[in-house]
Amino acid sequence: MQAGTVHIIGAGVARLAAGVFLAREGRAVRIYETSPNAGGRCRSFHDAVLGREIDNGSHLLLGANREAMRLIRLLEGEDRFWKLEDGLPFCDLRDGERWRLPPSGGFGKIMASVPGGGGGMGLVKLLLAGRNATVASCFPAEDNRYIRLWEPLAVSILNTPAARASAASFRRVLGLLWRAEREGMAAFVPKQSWNDALIAPMVEAIRARGGELQFSRRIRAMVIEGGRVTTLRTAEGDIMVASGDTVILATPPHVATMLLPGLEVPQDYAPIVNVHFAVSSPESRSDSRAIHREAGMDAPRVRCVNSGHDVLGIIGGAAHFLFFREGLISATTSAAYALAEEEDEAIAAKIWGEVRQVCHPERSEGSHAVGDPSPLAQDDIPPYRVIKEKRATFACTPENLTRRPGTRTTCANLFLAGDYTDTGLPATIEGAVVSALRAVAGVSGKCK
Ligand SMILES: Cc1cc2nc3c(=O)[nH]c(=O)nc-3n(C[C@H](O)[C@H](O)[C@H](O)COP(=O)(O)OP(=O)(O)OC[C@H]3O[C@@H](n4cnc5c(N)ncnc54)[C@H](O)[C@@H]3O)c2cc1C
Missing domain, CATH: 3.50.50.60 (FAD/NAD(P)-binding domain)
Structure with missing residues (x-):
């Protein structure tokens, strides 16, 4: 010693x-x-x-988080994580469009995976931006790939609204993703x-x-x-x-x-709001992944291959990411200044509406099959817990x-x-x- x-x-x-x-x-x-x-x-x-x-x-965690991944290996903890082999699935609430960001292949492949055009010139501007520039100042606000790709990435990684988020910091993160040898965008989430x-x-x-x-x-x-x-x-x-x-x-x-x-x-500081919905008791295995499947979500496009835990990015909603785990659906909203001021009941109702919309588009108006055991088929919000971290990060x-x-x-x-x-x-x-x-x-x- x-x-x-x-x-x-x-x-x-x-x-x-x-x-x-x-x-x-x-x-x-x-x-x-x-x-x-x-x-x-x-x-x-x-x-x-x-x-x-x-x-x-x-x-x-992303594959590009080299030191965190190294620590996990040091602790022999790889088996405690699911790796989303097929990349990150997204859904745009405004038109129902779905796509998946590939885990590797560089920005060309990542940009090409997002439906609609744009984004290229803004990216060049971001690469040249000065220290005081913000992410939003680099992209035209209506640019499709900005709305569907760069803005959500910046907001969730920097936990800061794009209008205030440092372009230099975002550029640095993109550089790390770019340099990550393989699977820099591969996402890792804990099994439990x-x-x-x-x-x-x-x-x-x-x-x-x-x-x-x-x-x-x-x-x-x-x-x-x-x-x-x-x-x-x-x-x-x-x-x-x-x-x-x-x-x-x-x-x-x-x-x-x-x-x-x-x-x-x-x-x-910037807040993050999480809402956890218990969609079944831990004993019963009628779980959130069943909801995923029921909604046609496990079509190869939007399902991770090896996990009982899926993640879905959301564009155009109050929630930014949904995490599906046995018996639990959890929603995360980054830079959630406005949401964090709302009452828990209002937050849960809003987010549950979005869960129903992305998982069950045809039933979001409340019509559902007789005998359907899914909590998604019910208007009642399942038991939930709202966690507001007002000082989530600087x-x-x-x-x-x-x-x-x-x-x-x-x-x-x-x-x-x-x-x-x-x-x-x-x-x-x-x-x-x-x-x-x-x-x-x-x-x-x-x-x-
Ligand atoms: C809701 C949420 C979601 C997030 N999502 C992600 C994500 O998806 N990916 C990602 O990489 N990061 C994410 N983060 C950020 C990540 O959690 C933090 O960056 C990280 O946990 C910070 O760790 P830390 O050790 O620096 O600080 P902290 O976790 O704040 O640890 C500080 C510790 O000091 C203790 N302490 C305070 N005062 C004293 C005192 N006087 N004496 C003794 N102890 C004291 C505190 O209790 C605390 O345990 C998220 C954060 C939040 C809140």
Whole structure:
């Protein structure tokens, strides 16, 4: 075991990933987490109303998320994910048109897969756009491929409305997708939950190497003396940071700036709204995929080959993506400023209407076959849970990008990690893992 404990504040993806990497290097790791569970913004919990475990948000990874995928392989966790071999299916609510983005083949193939023309000139403009340009400023608003491809990709990846989203950031993501050797657009979703697929395996890996996780332990303040952190203050007493110890501050940005006054961080956040509908009890296997099939959705065009879990992108609706899992249909809306202000009942009714429309177009007016057991054939909304994450991520605007701090701080033994740090990536699982790798390099004295 190398000398010096690494104290990690927070147990989100970035902190746990840092814990995994450090524990593998033989460092003593101690993680303090304010909530009773790990996962942060990528957490799962048992929902009493739905009677099952759900994720706070239906996260999606892409093949191009290289470091996140590498971490999953390190944890031997590939089997806990479904891979959407056939790419991402989409449906346009305005005219019912359906298509599928291929998992690989470059932008030519991706653009060609979207019905209707346009998009080419806007893409050139995006490639040449300056630091203050927004995604929307690069494309004509009525351009078909902008509406069906570039705008939805930008909004869901950057979690920011295209009119405010940084063109430079989107260009960077497209560059990563472009350079991904194979299947950069292949989507990965957990078979059960994010806790099962990623969070619990990270916790186990840390504990297996002697790492310690202390839950319900909020760090209230850090004492800084002589240019280094010497004490972490908690309600239960002080934690001494010995001379060879280091600290990774891995809280969300609004907490980081409270613990380290003067730290500049992105200022405004963008919400994400998720609605989970329980379409059958977990015991019964009459599941959401049956609905998928019933609606003709498992025609080869729109079905992923190997999974009991499908994803469908939606254009022209309040929902942006639907995730189908056994007994559960979950809808995600990114940059959901307006939706997040609505009452839960109104949100659920609106989104359920869209689910019925895409899964059962001919029955969306309420006419359905006698004896049809599908919840889609009923006007009643099935049991649901609305989760509004008002601070889901920082808004990826040109102004906010200039406020992202680096890994190093003014304290010699303090490093930052988290999706808001200056990784060059949007606030995503990949960004969180990259930030962890940088903090680990800092702790190991390799930070540039
Ligand atoms: C609804 C939703 C959907 C998303 N979808 C996707 C997606 O599809 N793909 C994708 O890649 N990303 C997605 N993201 C983004 C992704 O979840 C985040 O980028 C990632 O989880 C951030 O991890 P983090 O470790 O940086 O921060 P966090 O998860 O915020 O972790 C910070 C931790 O610090 C703890 N903490 C706070 N204060 C203290 C304190 N004083 N003392 C101790 N602990 C403290 C918190 O409780 C938390 O556990 C989504 C996010 C949300 C909310």
